[in-house]
Amino acid sequence: MVKRARLLYNPVSGHEIMERNVAGVLAVLEDAGYESSTFRTRPEEGSTQAEAKRAALAGFDLLVAAGGDGTINEVVNGIAGLKHRPMLGIIPVGTTNDYARALKIPREDPVGAAKIIAKGQHIGVDIGKANDQYFVNIAGGGNMMDLTYEVQSDVKSALGYLAYLLKGAEMLPRMRPIQMHLAYDEGTYDGEASMFFLSLTNSVGGLEQIAPDAVLGDGQFTLIIVKTANLVEIVQLLTMVLTGGRHVNDDRIIYTQTKRLDVAAKHGEQLKVNLDGEYGGDAPMHFVNLKQHIQAFANVAAIPDDAIADQDEVVKGKLIASVHALHDAHPNDSEDTAH
Helix, strand or coil: CCEEEEEEECCCCCCCCCCCCHHHHHHHHHHCCEEEEEEECCCCCCHHHHHHHHHHHCCCCEEEEEECHHHHHHHHHHHCCCCCCCEEEEEECCCCCHHHHHHCCCCCCHHHHHHHHHHCCEEEEEEEEECCEEECCEEEECCHHHHHHHCCHHHHHHHCHHHHHHHHHHHHHHCCCEEEEEEECCEEEEEEECEEEEECCCCECCECCCCCCCCECCCCEEEEEECCCCHHHHHHHHHHHHCCCHHHHCCCEEEEEECEEEEEECCCCCCEEEECCEEEEECCEEEEEEEEEEEEECCHHHCCHHHECCCHHHHHHHHHHHHHHHHHHCCCHHHHHHC
16 A cells, blocks of 8 residues: 655745755655655644644645644644554754754755655654643743743854843843742642743753753653742853753752643742743643654664663664665675675
């Protein structure tokens, strides 16, 4: 039976890079054995999510999300609640492309990303559920969330530490702690916090050391609770992130692993929740990790062994990648053996 793939692409992501590469991506998918078609995402809220669900129910074997983290989020929200879920391919052409960073997929190279799908290596990835919504990379709440997401990636690349300091100074009037109740696997926190943060990967806002020990597919969130709301201390913590992930042992934060989290604001305060970079509603909210809920294509050979949970498909993918690499290095060995 012929496998079917549906490419859902955001035409405006990455300075319209996908519009120029649709034909090339489809050619790679066709060569990999997929009968392929496309869906050009629309501005209407929920259109991508609805199309992902429709395609899944229509029996498509593979959905390819081409765009930024928001496009991936919409596709996952379309299929995560279904009993039978297609495989997920990712073509990152957004701004930060955190999820693609974690899966070692080439960014701003649509055809190169499609070739990762064609290799056939995939892993079971965890999906977060927040009440009745899903997220693939991060969830969080509190005033510090704005600081991590309002700094544009190009500014961050150019200015580094200074970019956060400048944005922090701009946000100073609203940088205050919120009284929170947070219940997780290892305990409960009741008190002031400027942010709580759940991560499924090690890449957040282009930074790969916020959750340095995150493991793909292990069924655990990385939970970070930032207790301080002092601007200087927050910038110090961000600097520790940028210089090797030294924040994990700092007394001003709680850093732990958990399979679930219950969040509520105390004293009637509003606590906005951010899901994959977008507003996802207000607390109270219940979060649960859905272990290896979706099979996603990834550059398995490039991901360190200790960054992926034990999975049969991962072991198989690593072996296949090793054989291919050996063949590429010694292309004539098999011919010599045959003679």
